[in-house]
Amino acid sequence: MNPLSQYVRRTPTMHVTVDGRPLVLKLEHLQLTGSFKIRGAVNKLLSLDVSEVVTASGGNHGIAVAQAAQLLGAHATVLVPVTAPETKTRRIEALGAKLIRHGNTYAEAALAARELGLPYVEAYNDPKVIEGQSTVTREIVEDVPEVDTIAIAVGGGGLIAGAALASEGRHIIAVEPEHCCALHNALQAGSPVDSEVNSVAADALGATRAGDLPLEILQQHHVSSVLVSDEDILAARDRLWADFRLAVEPAGAAAFAAFVRGDVPGELPCVVLCGANSEWQPR
Known part of the structure; x- marks a missing residue:
C-alpha cells in the first residue's frame, strides 16, 4: 500500500507506437499539481x-x-x-x-x-523527497513489469534517484537539455559542480548543481546520461500533442525527445512525462 495514496494520484500508463517502436508513456503530467513533485x-x-x-x-x-x-x-x-x-x-x-x-x-x-529559519523542504537533495518520487517508478514496475528501460528528464536528480532505487535493475536513462545538465556534469566530474542553466526547460530542470544524495545513489546504479537540444524538446512537445493529444511543458517532453532521437534503447522502454505546467497552448 502506497502511504501517499490518499494524497496523490496513481497516474496511468499509455501504450503507443512511435516510428515503428513500442513505447510506454507514464502520464505523470496528470498528477494532482501537474507534475511528479x-x-x-x-x-x-x-x-x-x-x-x-x-x-x-x-x-x-x-x-x-x-x-x-x-x-x-x-x-x-x-x-x-x-x-x-x-x-x-x-x-x-x-x-x-x-x-x-x-x-x-x-x-x-x-x-x-x-535564511528565513523555517523548516526547509528540499526540492531533490533529501531522502524523504527521493522516497516520495520513487513511487512514480514503483507504479511503472507494478503496472507494466515488462518495461526494461525508463527515461526520465532530470533537474537536480530527485526523480531519477528515486527511479534508480525502485527500478529493480531496469536500465535508467537521465535526459537533460544540452545547456542545462547539472547531473551530466556531476557524473563526469564525480561530484556536483556548478553548471550553466540556459534552456527552454530551465524553470523545471534548471538546477545549478545536482544534489549530493541523488548523485551518490545514481553512482551505485546503471544510469546513462543523454543530452537533447531545446529544438529537440520543443519538437517532441509538439509531437506529443499532434500524435497523442498529450499537452506537456518542455521539461515533460525532454525524455520523449531522447526516445525520438533514438537514444532510449530497450524492447519496451518507458518515458516519463513529468510535468504540464506551461503557458504554452497547443494548436
Whole structure:
C-alpha cells in the first residue's frame, strides 16, 4: 500500500507506437499539481509534523509544497527566482502559500529561503523527497513489469534517484537539455559542480548543481546520461500533442525527445512525462 495514496494520484500508463517502436508513456503530467513533485513534497511534510515550512523552486516544486501544505494543514512560504513563469507563480499563490520573488536563479532563491529559519523542504537533495518520487517508478514496475528501460528528464536528480532505487535493475536513462545538465556534469566530474542553466526547460530542470544524495545513489546504479537540444524538446512537445493529444511543458517532453532521437534503447522502454505546467497552448 502506497502511504501517499490518499494524497496523490496513481497516474496511468499509455501504450503507443512511435516510428515503428513500442513505447510506454507514464502520464505523470496528470498528477494532482501537474507534475511528479507532489509525491516528494507530501512525503517530506508527513515526516516533519510542523505547521510552517519554506522552500525554493523554479515553479513545480513550489506548487507541490504549497499543495502538500494545504492538504496537511500547514502553511508554506515559497521563494522563486524573478524568472519563474506566471503560470506557476499564480498557482502557488492560489494554493494559499506566501510567494516571494528573489534572485535570478533557483540557487539564489534557495539561499535566501534557508535564511528565513523555517523548516526547509528540499526540492531533490533529501531522502524523504527521493522516497516520495520513487513511487512514480514503483507504479511503472507494478503496472507494466515488462518495461526494461525508463527515461526520465532530470533537474537536480530527485526523480531519477528515486527511479534508480525502485527500478529493480531496469536500465535508467537521465535526459537533460544540452545547456542545462547539472547531473551530466556531476557524473563526469564525480561530484556536483556548478553548471550553466540556459534552456527552454530551465524553470523545471534548471538546477545549478545536482544534489549530493541523488548523485551518490545514481553512482551505485546503471544510469546513462543523454543530452537533447531545446529544438529537440520543443519538437517532441509538439509531437506529443499532434500524435497523442498529450499537452506537456518542455521539461515533460525532454525524455520523449531522447526516445525520438533514438537514444532510449530497450524492447519496451518507458518515458516519463513529468510535468504540464506551461503557458504554452497547443494548436
